[in-house]
Amino acid sequence: MQGPLFNSAALVVGGVAGAMLGRLVPRRVKEALPLTCGTLSLGIGAVLVNKVNALPAVSLALLGGALIGELLCLERGLEFILGWARRRLERFRPRHQADPRADGFVVKFVTITVLFCASGMGIFGATHEGMTGDPNILLAKAVLDLFTAMIFATELGYAVALIALPQFAIQGALYLGATSLMPLTTPAMLADFSACGGIIMLATGLRICGIKIFPIVNMLPALALVMPVSAAWARLFA
Structure with missing residues (x-):
């Protein structure tokens, strides 16, 4: 379980370091690093897509998966949960202490919690390591999360480091669940799984860079x- 451990540790280190540095980080750095992270996601995705075994099977899975996700409104449901969590957290703050900066903190903190815990790269990386024993996807994500957490923590403080707890719980559960599926897989299935994850990571990189909001x-x-x-x-076609 190297990937989940290193990823969560990187999130803690980045959160603490960013909180300590505070406003010493220039704005141009805060704007440039996410673009670099998006570019890295594109590169990792391209490498994984190259492992494909049966491109038609991957295409069918992506089309079917996207159709299911759209019909179930998964992303819209996640946005609803974010809004619900925000309202619940605001109840703990007395109304007479209302502060626009505090409102911004709640919104951003809940949003980055989902960013770190429910990203396509994290879900795919934990599952990939569980089935193949290869932690490289999550190790790469750990590097990205280190700097991303640092940037967010310059504004939100040490609270960013606490996100490592739910992140490790989710990735650990995915890792253990995928490990039990390993005996049922074949090299061809694993190759197509990697290619499918790579395409999702390409879409993630484009979204991070602001090119297209997939x-x-x-x-x-x-x-x-x-x-x-x-x-x-x-x-059918062997």
Whole structure:
């Protein structure tokens, strides 16, 4: 479980370091680093797509997964949960102490919690390590999260480091669940799973860079479909 451990540790270190540095980080650095992170996500995605075994199977899984995600309105549901969490957190603050900066803190903190805990890269990386034993995806995410957490913590403080707890719980659960599926997989299925995750990471990179806002959450069901579709494709067209 190297990936979840290193990823969560990087989040803690980045959160603490950013809180300590505070406003010493120039604005141009805060604007440039997310673009670099998006570019890195694009590069990792391109490498993973190159591992594809049956491109038609991956395409069917992505189309089917995106259709399921859109019909279930997964991304819209996540936005609803964010709004609900924000309202719940605001109840703990007396109304006479209303502060626009505090409102901004609640919104940003809940948003980055989802960013770190429910990202396509994190979900795919933990599942990928559980099935293949390869932690490189989450190790790369750890590097990205280190600097991303540092940037957010310059504004939100030490609270950013606390997000490591739910992140580790989610990634650890995905890792353990994927480990139990490993005996049922084949090298071809794993290759198509990696390619499917790579395409989602390409979309994530484009979204981080602000080039195109893909509905990443709606694409995630494809990760559950790709291996069964890959196995069926191999049986039909082997």
